[in-house]
Amino acid sequence: MSNDFTSKPLEFNIENLEKDKLIQLYKNMLKPRLIEEKMLVLLRQGKISKWFSGIGQEAIAVGVTMSLNKDEYILPMHRNLGVFTVRKIPLYRLFAQWQGKASGFTKGRDRSFHFGTQQYKIVGMISHLGPQLGVADGIALANKLKENNQVTAVFTGEGGTSEGDFHEALNVASVWQLPVMFCVENNGYGLSTPTKEQFNCEHIADRGKGYGMESHIIDGNNILEVYTKVSKIAESIRENQRPVLLEFKTFRIRGHEEASGTKYVPQELLDLWAKKDPIENYQYFLKEKGIIDETSEVELKVNIAHEINEHLEVALNEDQINADVTNELNDVFKEFEYQEVKHNSNSNKIRFIDAISDGLKQSMERHDDLVIMGQDIAEYGGVFKITEGFVKEFGKDRVRNTPICESAIIETAMGLSIAGIKSVVELQFADFVSSGFNPVVNYLAKSYYRWQQNADIVLRMPCGGDVGAGPFHSQTNEAWFTKTPGLKVVYPAFPYDAKGLLASAINDPNPVLFFEHKALYRGIRQEVPIEYYTIPLGEATIIKEGNDITIISYGAAIHWALESLEKNPDISADVIDLRTLQPLDSETIYNSVRKTGKAIILQEDTLFGGISSDISALIHENCFEYLDAPVKRVASIESPIPFAKQLENQYLPKDRFEEELKSLLNY
Known part of the structure; x- marks a missing residue:
């Protein structure tokens, strides 16, 4: 990281901020710092299993979160404790989460910050980092479709910008002009790998040019700069919907996680950044301006410490979680009460492909916010012409051509589900799902089990051989997914079943992979009811x-x-x-x-x-x-x-x- 930046002193500009807001910014940074210091003690005592420290980076999480409205989604990383505390999550629930207890957010099924909560409009990360960027696209797309003028903020580190998901998510957001802020915390190291070995450009913000995207560089250790600039950008996005890339220059004072230490970091660099501590510098500034004094500072710390200890006592006294097989299995899928929709005797003899098209069209009519996404599915009608004519009937907001980015589009579907919107994603060929494999098996499949957030998504999977299409357009790859708990897999053989099962798959609030054999598309006909009807999943x-x-x-x-x-x-x-x-x-x-x-x-x-x-x-x-x-x-x-x-x-x-x-x- 540039020495020019590290040597630059923090300069605070109050602008039009009131005294109460200035104090609130300080208090909101102080709270996660004091919690972290307590957690490091508990880590040494063996009362929590792992800790990813955000010490020195508090200004970013606090400033960004305070710039958002409470009903706007934010997708943090594992070094963004300030997001959770600014949103006023009860501390005992955070402490219980980190100890794997029932009053946490994942019922002991995941650790650290790997959780979300609809109540506080927070969507937590998974260890693969990149997928949450595409999920943010989906939430932003939902906001755009609902015309609610909301902005979504999503965090990643400079290391995460090396993942393909970063490229795909930014590209989709730019093409669709989604109201999302991509917040990159450039803290100098991806675990032990310095930025010079991660990417070959001076600033991550420069990448915005390649996506046709506005970008800004912000001093991540300056709470007033973070808060004022991000607030203005967020308000601008609400008025003029578009994505913005934000690079926050900061530093990770402690190790990637506590076990890794900091031996790989030059001491002189640590010393330089220690002088830019966001809390110490801001505290000195407030005292210098007479906004706080020693008495008020001590009072703040005592009150926060008392809150921490009080809530920690609650979490520590909570019983260890009770392992119950029935509870575990019941939480793999969201409960779905199948409702049979019967049909009358009116039918037509149609092809398998027509049954799929009819079932999809009638579901679009039945669910007036259902979104379908895929490559070439709009005006072109898809490579198999299943969605031909859909744009004219349902519009391009609901029938969306996508860039070639299976991972980001599956993640976008997840974001839509979080925001309450069903979606169907057409994989042009089932073979291509491998490019989006991670979000399918690690995000869609596990979200409900982890924090009770369902993935209301159907992935349509044109598959199969006997069509002379070779190794990359002929696989029948259902076994990749049948072994993954949390996914439903449907594979019809007849037009009648295909239409009714597709309707049920779309009604089901869980992720369903719907395999459609290409050799059957135009190779088989059957009498199929004209009306909408359903067939239950799980019945042979x-x-x-x-x-x-x-x-x-x-x-x-x-x-x-x-x-x-x-x-x-x-x-x-x-x-x-x-x-x-x-x-x-x-x-x-x-x-x-x-x-x-x-x-x-x-x-x-x-x-x-x-x-x-x-x-x-x-x-x-x-x-x-x-x-x-x-x-x-x-x-x-x-x-x-x-x-x-x-x-x-x-x-x-x-x-x-x-x-x-x-x-x-x-x-």
Whole structure:
């Protein structure tokens, strides 16, 4: 960090601030400092497990938070204690959170500042840092759609600006002109790595030019500069909606976290920044101006210390959290009371793709604030034309083309959910979800369990092979997600199911990955009700009944199984279409296997680690005494899916299934 900046003395400009406000700024900085000093003692005593110190950076959290209205969201990091104290969160709840107790915000399920609270309009970080930037975009988008003239503030460190999420979030915010302040605390080091090894530009604020975004550099140790400048910027954003990049120059006096220490920091640099301590300098200024004196300063400290000790006593005396398996499992998903919507007898014979389009359109009509997002989905109608004509009917606010940034758009959907708006995100191909994998499995899947914030999101996943599209447009990657608690996975095989299940997925307040096999889009037709209707998630269907064997499958593979039975009319089989993979309808499977005594599972995915392995294990564990043969799994070969037709035919299990079926029947 530049010595020119560190050697510059703090110069305070009162401007038009009243005495009470000047004192409030001091008190609001002093409180997190005194709390931190207490926490460092408790850390040494083993009463908290970890601590990320913000000592020396209090002016940023306090100044930014005080510049916002209480009903405006703020997304802090783990060094922004001042955000929580300025928002007047009861200290005993913070202390309980850090000790993993029930009166904290995560019921002991997460630590430190990894939590949010709708009551105080705070959305906490996850350890991956970057995703909260995109989440802030989503909250800002909701504000823009609601026309409430609110601004959102989100924090990151200079290290976090190296992540791809930073680029994606700023790019989306700029393209959509979202009312969000990106607050970068440039404190010199990402853990032990100095800024010169993190990025090759003088100021992070310079990056704003590349995004067509206004940016400012602010002295992060000067509380009056932070508060006055950010207040003016926030008010300007409310009047003229746009994103702004703010770089706060500051320094981390203590280690990344207490265990890491500061040996990697030159002592002369520590000494320079010690002279710029935001609290000591401001305290001296207030005394010099006669705004406070020794007596009032001591009184402030005594009152804060008394509050800390009083609330700490409450937290320390609280019982350790009670571990209860039922409570844990019940909090993985937000409760959803399924409401059946029946249809009349009016129907049309339509394609699978038309059923998806109808279901999505009718949901847009039913939920008048539902937003759909994806690449090329607006005027172009998406690469598969599922949303063709939607812009004309619903407008571009609700049917949004996105830049190519799967991670930021999934995060934006999360932000919309936090602000109370449902969304559907179209992944152009299911393969591309890997570019947004982190927010799916670490943010969407875990938020409700961690702090009871649901992710009201459907990710549409065009998937599957048998279309000659090669390794990056043909994967059926449901197994990436079926093992992640907190995600629901739906995979219909027929137009009727696709429409009804999509409606239910959108109604469900939890994150749902909705797989749509591309080979079925225009390859299958069925009578489908014209009206809106729902089908419950988690219920399989028996589409053919028999006594000799149970065939279990889903997606396009169901049709391969049915083709094999058409060729062999003498085979009497139960055919179970799972329809939903998470939650799994295990009882339908067990009841059928107990009847037939044999089971074969067909999946398009490669064999090892696929869902057929879990289903096989469940059958062996729950139906072993009824089995007349080992459970058989049939799947694609253990390679990426190839392009050339003869290679793809060899890869897929559709031609091998009939042979394996007959072999099991003859066991």
